[in-house]
Amino acid sequence: MNFIRFINGSIKLILQGSKAYYAWLFFLVALALWGGFGYIDQLQDGLITTNMRDSVSWAFYIGNFTFLVGIAAAAIMLVIPAYIYDWKPIKEIVIFGELLAVCAVIMCIAFIVVDIGNPMRFWHMLPLVGTMNFPYSMLSWDFFFLLAYLIINLTVVTHLLYSIFHKKEYNKKVVQVIVLISIPMAVGIHTVTAFLYNALPARPFWNSALLAPRFLASAFCSGPAILLILFQILRKITKFEIKDKAIWTIAELMVYAMFIYLFFTIAELFKEFYSGTEHILYWKYLLFGIGDSKEIVPYSWSSIIMGFIAFVLFLIPKTRKNFVTLNIGAVLIYASVYVEKGIALIIPGFTPDVLGQIYVYTPSITEIRTAAMIFSLGFLLFTFLVKIAIAIVFENYNISDIIKKEKSVKSEMSTI
Amino acid sequence: MKKDKSRRSLLKNISLASFAALAATGCNMKELEEFFQRNFRTLSDKEKDDIINNLEQKYKEKYDKEFQVSAQAAMDQVEFAYALDLSRCVGCRKCVYACVGENNQSRSPQIHWIQVLQMEKEKGIDFAHSDVHYNPEKVPEKGHFYLPVACQQCQNPQCTTVCPVKATWQEPDGIVVVDYNWCIGCRYCMAACPYGARHFNWGEPEIPAEELNTDMHYLGNRPRMKGVVEKCTFCIQRVRKGKYPSCVEVCPVGARKFGNLLDPESEIRYILENKRVLVLKEELNTQPRFYYFFGV
Numbered sequence A: 001m002n003f004i005r006f007i008n009g010s011i012k013l014i015l016q017g018s019k020a021y022y023a024w025l026f027f028l029v030a031l032a033l034w035g036g037f038g039y040i041d042q043l044q045d046g047l048i049t050t051n052m053r054d055s056v057s058w059a060f061y062i063g064n065f066t067f068l069v070g071i072a073a074a075a076i077m078l079v080i081p082a083y084i085y086d087w088k089p090i091k092e093i094v095i096f097g098e099l100l101a102v103c104a105v106i107m108c109i110a111f112i113v114v115d116i117g118n119p120m121r122f123w124h125m126l127p128l129v130g131t132m133n134f135p136y137s138m139l140s141w142d143f144f145f146l147l148a149y150l151i152i153n154l155t156v157v158t159h160l161l162y163s164i165f166h167k168k169e170y171n172k173k174v175v176q177v178i179v180l181i182s183i184p185m186a187v188g189i190h191t192v193t194a195f196l197y198n199a200l201p202a203r204p205f206w207n208s209a210l211l212a213p214r215f216l217a218s219a220f221c222s223g224p225a226i227l228l229i230l231f232q233i234l235r236k237i238t239k240f241e242i243k244d245k246a247i248w249t250i251a252e253l254m255v256y257a258m259f260i261y262l263f264f265t266i267a268e269l270f271k272e273f274y275s276g277t278e279h280i281l282y283w284k285y286l287l288f289g290i291g292d293s294k295e296i297v298p299y300s301w302s303s304i305i306m307g308f309i310a311f312v313l314f315l316i317p318k319t320r321k322n323f324v325t326l327n328i329g330a331v332l333i334y335a336s337v338y339v340e341k342g343i344a345l346i347i348p349g350f351t352p353d354v355l356g357q358i359y360v361y362t363p364s365i366t367e368i369r370t371a372a373m374i375f376s377l378g379f380l381l382f383t384f385l386v387k388i389a390i391a392i393v394f395e396n397y398n399i400s401d402i403i404k405k406e407k408s409v410k411s412e413m414s415t416i
Numbered sequence B: 001m002k003k004d005k006s007r008r009s010l011l012k013n014i015s016l017a018s019f020a021a022l023a024a025t026g027c028n029m030k031e032l033e034e035f036f037q038r039n040f041r042t043l044s045d046k047e048k049d050d051i052i053n054n055l056e057q058k059y060k061e062k063y064d065k066e067f068q069v070s071a072q073a074a075m076d077q078v079e080f081a082y083a084l085d086l087s088r089c090v091g092c093r094k095c096v097y098a099c100v101g102e103n104n105q106s107r108s109p110q111i112h113w114i115q116v117l118q119m120e121k122e123k124g125i126d127f128a129h130s131d132v133h134y135n136p137e138k139v140p141e142k143g144h145f146y147l148p149v150a151c152q153q154c155q156n157p158q159c160t161t162v163c164p165v166k167a168t169w170q171e172p173d174g175i176v177v178v179d180y181n182w183c184i185g186c187r188y189c190m191a192a193c194p195y196g197a198r199h200f201n202w203g204e205p206e207i208p209a210e211e212l213n214t215d216m217h218y219l220g221n222r223p224r225m226k227g228v229v230e231k232c233t234f235c236i237q238r239v240r241k242g243k244y245p246s247c248v249e250v251c252p253v254g255a256r257k258f259g260n261l262l263d264p265e266s267e268i269r270y271i272l273e274n275k276r277v278l279v280l281k282e283e284l285n286t287q288p289r290f291y292y293f294f295g296v
Helices: A002-015 A019-045 A060-077 A079-084 A090-115 A119-125 A138-165 A172-198 A211-237 A244-275 A280-287 A297-315 A323-344 A365-394 A399-415 B002-024 B029-036 B045-063 B094-102 B158-162 B188-192 B246-250 B267-274
Strands: B068-070 B080-085 B115-120 B144-149 B168-170 B176-178 B215-217 B256-260 B290-293
Touching: A002 A365, A002 A399, A019 A365, A060 A079, A060 A090, A060 A138, A060 A172, A060 A211, A060 A323, A060 A365, A079 A090, A079 A172, A079 A244, A090 A119, A090 A138, A090 A172, A090 A211, A090 A365, A138 A172, A138 A365, A172 A211, A211 A244, A211 A323, A211 A365, A244 A280, A244 A297, A244 A323, A280 A297, A297 A323, B029 B045, B045 B068, B080 B267, B094 B115, B094 B246, B158 B168, B158 B188, B246 B256, B256 B267, B267 B290
Parallel strands: B068 B215, B080 B290
Antiparallel strands: B080 B256, B115 B144, B168 B176
16 A cells, blocks of 8 residues: 555656756657667567678677666765765765666666567576576676676665655665675676676687776776766755765766776787787777778777866866866766777677678667667656655655645545 | 465466466467477477477478478487688689578578688788688689688587577587577677677578478578577588588589598598698687698
8 A cells, every 4th residue: 555655656756847857858758769669670670770790790789788787887886985985975875876776787688688689588598497508608697697786776775765765764784784795796797797798719809808997997987977967966956965075076086997997998009009919900990990991980089089088177176176077077978988888899899800801880770779769768767766766865755744645635525 | 285285376377367368469379389499408309399390380381392300319429520622612602502502591681601711822811811702703813712611610619608598509419509499699609709600690581482491400401580690500401311511512623521520431530630731710729620721
């Protein structure tokens, strides 16, 4: 009964809001519809509607998946500095971080589903009913890590919100332990995802020990960027109290991450270009193109330039502490890592292909629309969850009030 | 006990209900059966027979022709291997098209299990400077040699290790096969294969009914469906009956050799003994059963 009340109340909540809120919802729904009709084409005709072919057999979808694993991981890793620096609203940071992680993992799984040729056979991957290739296949590892991570985060965040909603004390010890487990898990999901590519000797571009460290560093650039902006919005529209100093500290940590990422990448580039073996081809294709095939070059350089501007903006204290330049930097680094993971990580792994042939890949309109569908639905879910969480945490949306209101309505009805 | 019983009956009711719901949505029973079909390697002989009978019937209805689908297992004391004489190959691609016909590869979108690479004599075996789309009036072209590549049937295959659902495996006679009804189409095997030997059905495969080869193996050349991976099987439907793969038969210059590694009298053993052989990308430790050599 209380659960039905909660659902009813929450539906009312997510349907109410300012004009800006409605505009945001309208934008997301329109985007999801536009994307969805593109995805229907793919469902009917198969993956031939994408630009993937035998030479480049993984591409934009799997890149998006990788990017979102990074977001999911970084959302939780942000809890570490919250503890260390003792930012006051730690519970709130945990709640919003975990909500982001939950949405990101769901989007990850959605990208896998649209990428595989037979989504209906997904159950073959499960233990007992299917024949899961555990522990040999990194993909089954990855699937399990993601699932476990989703369940853990969902448990914690639901427990926290449920307790506040019922005005009960949450189980502090259990929550603390689970959060402490989920931090190494966050590192784990991204490492396992890196190992997915890393463990393929057939693909020299990925077969570098620096791949997993680079993944983590780049995730710590893009993940906090979202939260940085979200915290500022929350601070404006709710009683959420996060000091400027905490936001600047997040930005400072992001600079370290960017620097580490830059260093790792330069180390990788040095090794490849100075030794100049045949493996240099993949980096050449990414940065300069090979022969007339230069289609991917604008992607890689736009990612590099955006990342570099963000790095400079975050590095200089004056621009880091100015909220306009800070937010520009956050958007730029997010976009930079998105292009890097979406295109620059996957495509050179397959170009030239294992037999030295070049197939030029850029995403097809179907791929872009399908990705737009997943992103807009994911953001829609995140928006709704955040809206409900805001009401519970800051606006005293709770069960006893709902019951009270119901009773008063009833008594009014009876007096009439 | 009582509690357990009631729970079991509850489960039964749920499964019945979901079954009914699925049936109500218009799925026919055959499709449903196919959907719930398990991994080929976990099936009993009886189940395999049933599946194959259904398959033959299904193909008959679809193509209006008689089909023989075999599930013949590997023979004892047989391990297949292949050898290709690089000094003979002229790059005519007869093997490519013989393979397409024999193994029912999709004509549109086009799938070729054999890729023939044209290489420059001066550079030796150099993939980066090779060309798969060569198209002169006449082959061989001056200054070039040809290197056909298909599945190398590795002794240490990386494609089977990475498969998340065990839909692809190595048979006792060394042939790496795919269960097309179990493959989820994740294409991890394609990323793992160092020889580009795996091919994906990006769209619904199309083969003219009159060109279909009706002599089929369940793990080989039966028609595939959209969204699954396929690959060379050394013509499993032929070699397990003692015939040569069709690429060996069609080669006009006799560059292709095939046989049983475990038979000391076989041609393949003769080549290993008397010619110096090489394998592709030996540094990856895939240990191919596909040898290249220079016969003259």
